[in-house]
Amino acid sequence: MLPREEIATAQIPGGDTLTLVSHGRDFIIMLGRDELMGTRMQFSEEQLAVLTLERVTAAAPRVLIGGYGMGFTYRATLSALPEAGKVVVAEVVPEILDWAKGPLAHLTGESLSDPRGEIVLADVAALVDDAVDGTTPRFDAILMDVDNGPDGIVRDGNERLYTRTGIARMRDALNPGGVLAIWSAADDHKFTRRLKDSGMDVRVETVRARPNNKGPRHTIWFAMRTR
Template identity: 85%
Template sequence: MLPRNELATAQIPGGDMLTLISHGRDFIIMLGRDELMGTRMQFSEEQLARLTLERLDKPAPRVLIGGYGMGFTYRAALTALPDGGGEVVVAEVVEDILDWAKGPLAELTGDSLDDPRGEVVIADVAALVDDAVDGTTAPYDAILLDVDNGPDGIVREGNERLYTRTGIARLRDALTVGGLLAVWSAAPDHKFTRRLMDSGMDVDVQTVRARPNNKGPHHTIWFARRVR
């Protein structure tokens, strides 16, 4: 049996400890004793970006991603941007995550952090949403949330507000008309689906597998479009 080797740890502000583990050729980020993400099950996080960009009819979309993690969603979004351009902004609250991306995970990261179309900001995604709502920055054509294990799987204290009726309204108002809010979850949540629908957005719920070979657990992605 291959050993699990601890490579680094990092504290989530207002949350638990993250641990970066190597397991043979694979890498895993642990949250306490739970596996938060890993290189063997990255497909659904990549689909979060790909399926969102497929649904946008924008020549140069402005995209906000909540949570860098191992960069799966970020790199997939850069790859899925149309030839006309666009930009991808990532909000990440754990600064050590970027050190991991440039260090133990450098082979996985490649040159994505040097892509001029992308930017990783050390900030709470809610703060960037507030800036867009308040007019400090331009609104987004898509907002992708992968900061928790889902609306009922909060990783960091304070993130609960993102999934409330008030939080959903803020996310909606940070979008352009026709823009998409996409939320990743490890499990379905019918109450969250209802809150999205009650916000006045058009809602589509998709189930995707964690691995591209149609294996691994089922994950949920909500796509909510601002219609006015």
């Protein structure tokens, strides 16, 4: 059995320790003792981008991604994005970007130099607030993958994202017809109800972690701002 080899560690502000490990040809980011993400099971994070952009009608969409991680959602967004589109990624752990340029550079490729993309070291909630307050333009899509879901908070303070107030702020940061998409390791019927109560048109999809229809089932909520 192949051992896991620790490559680097990083501290989440207001959260636990992240550890980047290798396991044979695979790479995994651990949260404490739990697997947060890895190269063996990335399909649902890619589908977060693909299925969202299928719902976006803007010709030059402006997209916000909460959390870079291993860049699965970011790269899938770039692949599906029109040439005139723009992507902003909010990441709170600086070392994540160091890993993307270092031991994970073979995954990253040229994505960090794509002129349509921008990685910002910031809390995604702050970028949402900027859009709501008019400091920056609103978004046509907001993709949230900063936790393991509404019931799997990774960082202190992220709970507010899944409250009625947090949902309302993200809704208000969208242009009419914009889509809020939230990834989760598990379904949460109470959260579905909160999304519906916000006045958005809500759809819930289950996506496997691997493209061969194997691995855990993950949940993605799609909520469209209709007005």
